[in-house]
Amino acid sequence: MRKKVLLAILGLFFASAMFSKDYIVSTKHTSLIFKAEKGEKSIFQYYGSKIDNISDVYNAGLNMNMETYPAFGLNNKLEKVVAITQPDGNMSLDLVVDSIEQINDKNGSKTVIILKDKIYPVEIKQFFRTYTNTDVISTWVEICNNGKKPITLYQFASAYLPVYRGENWINHMHGTWAAEHFMEEEMLTNGQKVISNKYGLDNTKTDNPSFMISLDGKLNEKTGSVIGGTLAWTGNYKIKLNANNQNVTVTAGINEENSHYILEGKQTFVTPEFAMTYSNSGKGGVSREFHKWARNYKLHQGNRLHEILLNSWEGVYFKVNQQEMNNMMEAFSAMGGELFVMDDGWFGNKYPRNNAQSSLGDWEVCKEKLPEGIEGLLESAKKNHIKFGIWIEPEMSNTKSELFEKHPDWIMRISNRDLTTGRGQTQVVLDLTNPEVQNFVFGIVDKLMTEFPQIYYMKWDDNSCLMDYGSSYLPKDRQSHLYIEYQRGLENVLKRIRAKYPNLIMQACAGGGGRITYGILPYFDEFWTSDNTDAIQRIYMQWSISNYYPAIAMASHVSATKNHQTGRIVPIKFRFDVAMSGRLGMEIQPKDMTDAEKEFSKRAIKAYKSIRPVVQLGDLYRLVSPYDNKGLASLMYVTPEKDRSVIFVYKISHLIDMKLPYIKLDGLDENKLYRIKDLTPNNEKSPCRLNSKVISGKTLMEQGLNVKNLLKNQYGSLALELNIIQ
Ligand code: GLA
Numbered sequence: 267m268r269k270k271v272l273l274a275i276l277g278l279f280f281a282s283a284m285f286s287k288d289y290i291v292s293t294k295h296t297s298l299i300f301k302a303e304k305g306e307k308s309i310f311q312y313y314g315s316k317i318d319n320i321s322d323v324y325n326a327g328l329n330m331n332m333e334t335y336p337a338f339g340l341n342n343k344l345e346k347v348v349a350i351t352q353p354d355g356n357m358s359l360d361l362v363v364d365s366i367e368q369i370n371d372k373n374g375s376k377t378v379i380i381l382k383d384k385i386y387p388v389e390i391k392q393f394f395r396t397y398t399n400t401d402v403i404s405t406w407v408e409i410c411n412n413g414k415k416p417i418t419l420y421q422f423a424s425a426y427l428p429v430y431r432g433e434n435w436i437n438h439m440h441g442t443w444a445a446e447h448f449m450e451e452e453m454l455t456n457g458q459k460v461i462s463n464k465y466g467l468d469n470t471k472t473d474n475p476s477f478m479i480s481l482d483g484k485l486n487e488k489t490g491s492v493i494g495g496t497l498a499w500t501g502n503y504k505i506k507l508n509a510n511n512q513n514v515t516v517t518a519g520i521n522e523e524n525s526h527y528i529l530e531g532k533q534t535f536v537t538p539e540f541a542m543t544y545s546n547s548g549k550g551g552v553s554r555e556f557h558k559w560a561r562n563y564k565l566h567q568g569n570r571l572h573e574i575l576l577n578s579w580e581g582v583y584f585k586v587n588q589q590e591m592n593n594m595m596e597a598f599s600a601m602g603g604e605l606f607v608m609d610d611g612w613f614g615n616k617y618p619r620n621n622a623q624s625s626l627g628d629w630e631v632c633k634e635k636l637p638e639g640i641e642g643l644l645e646s647a648k649k650n651h652i653k654f655g656i657w658i659e660p661e662m663s664n665t666k667s668e669l670f671e672k673h674p675d676w677i678m679r680i681s682n683r684d685l686t687t688g689r690g691q692t693q694v695v696l697d698l699t700n701p702e703v704q705n706f707v708f709g710i711v712d713k714l715m716t717e718f719p720q721i722y723y724m725k726w727d728d729n730s731c732l733m734d735y736g737s738s739y740l741p742k743d744r745q746s747h748l749y750i751e752y753q754r755g756l757e758n759v760l761k762r763i764r765a766k767y768p769n770l771i772m773q774a775c776a777g778g779g780g781r782i783t784y785g786i787l788p789y790f791d792e793f794w795t796s797d798n799t800d801a802i803q804r805i806y807m808q809w810s811i812s813n814y815y816p817a818i819a820m821a822s823h824v825s826a827t828k829n830h831q832t833g834r835i836v837p838i839k840f841r842f843d844v845a846m847s848g849r850l851g852m853e854i855q856p857k858d859m860t861d862a863e864k865e866f867s868k869r870a871i872k873a874y875k876s877i878r879p880v881v882q883l884g885d886l887y888r889l890v891s892p893y894d895n896k897g898l899a900s901l902m903y904v905t906p907e908k909d910r911s912v913i914f915v916y917k918i919s920h921l922i923d924m925k926l927p928y929i930k931l932d933g934l935d936e937n938k939l940y941r942i943k944d945l946t947p948n949n950e951k952s953p954c955r956l957n958s959k960v961i962s963g964k965t966l967m968e969q970g971l972n973v974k975n976l977l978k979n980q981y982g983s984l985a986l987e988l989n990i991i992q
Contacts, residue, residue: 290320337360338350419535422537429493466752494542496556498564505518571818575655576595580823593857608654644720656723664692889901939963942959
């Protein structure tokens with residue numbers, strides 16, 4: 267029997283033995299195995315269900331026999347993850363194992379394979395990390411130039427993952443502004459599938475660095491072996507799935523195109539973390555692990571319940587003024603709201619921000635619009651017993667702004683070419699590679715928070731991609747570092763903000779859902795899912811986002827009818843039932859709402875408060891996919907104790923005489939009885955037929971609920987609570 271040497275199970279410590287061949291990194295239900303011997307290549311053998319005896323993997327022929335970190339240059343035709351040019355022009359690496367290390371801490375374990383080139387002073391440390399109480403294993407590398415002269419990195423992926431070649435299907439997202447995150451599922455054919463983006467800043471507008479791959483046929487919610495992966499990097503990314511009849515290999519990392527990196531002597535380049543999880547319970551199993559991991563390890567304050575907020579954007583757009591803000595706060599507070607967020611339009615004096623054409627960078631309250639200043643707004647919030655938040659877009663400027671006039675050199679541009687401008691034909695990006703600019707950006711938050719410590723929430727927006735690839739701060743021969751150094755500059759700023767303001771709630775927004783990654787989320791509490799607030803389209807977007815990102819972080823707002831983006835007219839109940847499946851908020855002008863809508867909102871807000879922990883901290887089960895064209899969509903959340911649950915059902919197409927599926931619930935205790943409560947009846951006095959019914963977990967899961975007669979009308983929807991009967 268082959269010797270099992272390193273077992274990285276939560277909380278347990280096994281002394282690392284330096285001489286054996288096979289190493290195993292395990293979580294509660296999964297294992298990753300590699301073979302490593304001093305002076306030899308390190309070999310990836312297995313990633314999948316938990317293995318107790320390594321010999322099983324070899325006896326069953328499950329071992330992959332592929333390098334853990336294949337380098338360019340020697341006789342190896344497979345995909346490469348690293349390519350380095352040495353000072354003497356040699357483009358190859360010959361990496362062999364030097365040693366293996368393991369460290370256990372309270373958050374899990376860290377296993378490191380130290381690889382060294384046989385001749386050149388290049389060392390690569392390949393990390394595998396586990397996270398206590400999750401089935402997530404992450405991996406990344408450190409590339410150390412131990413020589414004196416600089417070397418150039420042309421490829422520097424975080425991860426290389428060989429996957430069994432069966433009938434593999436993949437899940438990922440694609441989209442554009444206001445239509446982000448549409449789910450794509452397809453069979454992986456031989457050749458390459460690349461998921462990538464190079465916008466520089468708002469990198470999840472088109473795609474997202476997250477995916478799933480099945481090992482045994484079409485992807486299902488409840489069954490099948492699935493690996494999920496996500497790259498924790500908010501800059502340009504590239505995930506490449508290379509398939510042939512023998513295997514699939516996944517390479518994931520920073521998108522290296524136009525980003526070769528000169529690494530000075532004695533310097534180390536650290537790649538971002540790539541996190542993966544494996545489940546035998548289909549996509550649902552993968553999602554629940556990612557959510558748990560996000561809440562416990564990645565998302566800032568990931569277990570802190572979020573307030574119900576009203577954002578002013580769709581209500582007033584740029585027409586911010588004291589009276590309007592007072593009115594909105596008062597009306598929202600009367601509906602039970604907890605937090606008011608003043609969006610764009612509040613700043614600029616020489617150039618007041620009346621549209622998108624000016625003022626970014628001039629973060630002074632516009633005296634004309636808000637003569638009482640932020641003080642006046644905080645006063646009003648206090649009077650209305652709600653918290654106050656504010657919008658900023660700190661990485662940006664407009665050519666029409668005092669900032670641009672004072673610091674033209676702070677702008678990202680190419681010196682001998684015309685300046686490209688974005689939104690409003692004037693928007694430009696600040697050069698965050700420059701420490702002076704980093705100080706300025708930090709100062710925006712710091713000044714607001716120092717003067718007004720009562721500010722509870724900030725929405726941090728980014729409405730531009732990186733347009734002109736040029737920095738006057740970076741040396742001429744280091745311009746290719748720009749995409750990477752920008753992100754590092756941003757991270758420096760965010761780290762400083764978090765060190766000083768750990769309790770501030772911050773939302774990551776990038777013209778909607780342009781910045782949803784585990785690279786940015788460690789500094790943010792939530793993300794703005796999309797500028798599209800149409801309830802129907804949101805069902806599709808939120809569904810795909812939920813594959814990888816947790817509900818607590820998914821800002822989901824009730825907006826006006828007709829909807830400002832799609833023009834669709836949708837009843838208030840449906841709009842609430844959709845928004846309540848994430849972090850509920852509103853984005854509406856209260857004075858344009860009818861009394862009946864306000865009355866309904868009040869009840870729905872109250873209901874959401876009562877089930878908030880179930881949605882925001884519970885386990886998600888997706889029941890009927892909107893992408894399956896079954897006429898409806900349904901999902902539910904269950905507490906870890908299985909004593910409470912919330913179920914959402916949405917009718918998404920409407921024809922007379924339709925077939926509709928039963929809603930088979932999941933995640934409940936089959937031996938217990940549950941009482942149903944209609945959370946959002948249209949009429950308080952006549953809840954739906956299911957209200958107060960008691961049904962066993964077994965029936966609910968095996969047979970389900972017949973909702974056909976409850977969803978007769980167009981935009982029929984249900985939000986139901988289940989409570990266990992002890
Ligand atoms: C972006 C955001 C919106 C809003 C506007 C303000 O588009 O996504 O929510 O904040 O900017 O200009």
